[in-house]
Amino acid sequence: MPASPTSTIVPKDPTSTSRLPIAALILMALTGFIVIMTETLPAGLLPQIADAYSTTEGVAGQLVTVYALGTIVAAIPAIALTRGTDRKRLLLIGLLGFLVANTITALASTLALALVARFVAGAFSGLLWGMLAGYSRRIVSPEHAGRALAIAMTGTPLALSIGTPIGSWLGTVIGWRWSFAVISALTVIVTLLVLAIVPNASGQRPETQRALVRVLVIPGVWAILVVVFTWMLAHNLVYTYIAPYLAGAGAILRPDAALFIFGLAALLGIWLTGVFIDNSLRRLALVSTATFILAGVILILLPTSVPATVTAIALWGIGFGGASTQLQTAMGNAAGSSGDVANAMLTTAFNIAIFGGGALGAVLVDSLGATTLPIAMVLLSGIALVTISANRHRAFPR
Structure with missing residues (x-):
């Protein structure tokens, strides 16, 4: 070990x-x-x-x-x-x-x-x-x-x-x-x-x-970047289009109320991350991405239920709250003295995911309807979860 x-x-x-x-x-x-x-x-x-x-x-x-x-x-x-x-x-x-x-x-x-x-x-x-x-x-x-x-x-x-x-x-x-x-x-x-x-x-x-290319090939860095992109793309798809999703799903919940619930839950998520991250980074990342999947499944199965929607948004917020800290900690651990450059790459991947969330979300909303967003959220979060699980030695070590 x-x-x-x-x-x-x-x-x-x-x-x-x-x-x-x-x-x-x-x-x-x-x-x-x-x-x-x-x-x-x-x-x-x-x-x-x-x-x-x-x-x-x-x-x-x-x-x-x-x-x-x-x-x-x-x-x-x-x-x-x-x-x-x-x-x-x-x-x-x-x-x-x-x-x-x-x-x-x-x-x-x-x-x-x-x-x-x-x-x-x-x-x-x-x-x-x-x-x-x-x-x-x-x-x-x-x-x-x-x-x-x-x-x-x-x-x-x-x-x-x-x-x-x-x-x-x-x-x-x-x-x-x-x-x-x-x-x-x-x-x-x-x-x-x-x-x-x-x-x-x-x-x-x-x-x-190190040269930038050599930072990219540090063991674990690429895996973390894949997790950043897929996990944050899953987040931005729903976050960017939360208003059309709520309207399309039929849940009687205002977007500003939904985002307020999300924000409060995110504070809880980052507090929990602060408590456990120094000893349990891998478990935190696995639980956080699994929480995204659970939130998406609830939205898929119970789209019109306000209590279910509130529960899903709270779970989503808790999972997201500590995500940045978890990912940056993983990147800093993997990259060592090149952590600042590696975290700049992480920031770039994060912002590409923001762009991707807006573009892919627009396609899904306009062509298939906003209610398909939780499906994409589950699939992308699943890729992130599998990547974390598979990289147990460098990116997210036991």
Whole structure:
């Protein structure tokens, strides 16, 4: 039986500590909160944005598309070029990039300028997501690496369940530009606190830096990327088209209520992940993907039942809540000192799955009906479950 991954593979930084630096990890979580808020906010403000620029909601929706495109294009090159840079400096650069991009978005007089700003924000998103996982794991002792990452990743479910709805509400009350201005103000506060509180971690030494192709062939990396794509594609299919699914299934449940339930359940999922990840990563990943399958089966068998739908959404949220932490931990363990580059690849695969969810979901909804989405969710989650189960030595070791 191989040794515990977190005790042998996580690079130890001289600044790491045996105690969890809670304040620093919370600031990393707030960084993730800012990133996800920036990414998802336009989706809840499309009517106001379209009206401001005298265009259609479909065209205004490209503010979301170009953000994801920026992440896909920039994530791997940005991390590859900055491997030797101190992590704290890189974190501050990323936050300042978001400050500039969101401020320009709030002030943009034309849609073209707003689109450019969103692309830039997406590029800085790729930079931050590529380095946050490794950074949070390196400022603690190896036996607490998984728990530290779980805390640092809480910003994602918080943004989805609380931040984006509040930002959308604020945009309808005082104007969509003010929603982006508020994110900029929060970024200023977080940047100053990071400067004062978060410990530094050194960049990767030149002699330990692998070429990108060599990172891809590290045992376990490809398997994790397959799990990322299939699992997150299963998620995005249903998440993106939750409104037409609920309408087509006949369940009397509003989309905003469904997403609120999902967000709360995701918080529970990430808490459970934080408790068990340092000792039971493989079991967590197996249970989480199996939970997706169970949720999909319930939606297939009992589509009109509100209690069943709520139960399925809660299970789905619990399974999703810890997914990012589990996958990034697995990738960090497998890639070792090349974890930042490998996690940039993970970020790219994640965003390709977002694109794929939108494209494949549109085909399914328009051609076969939204009620087929849970079937695709079950099939894709099944591929992820089988891949995790089969890769018991490197990607998801016992």
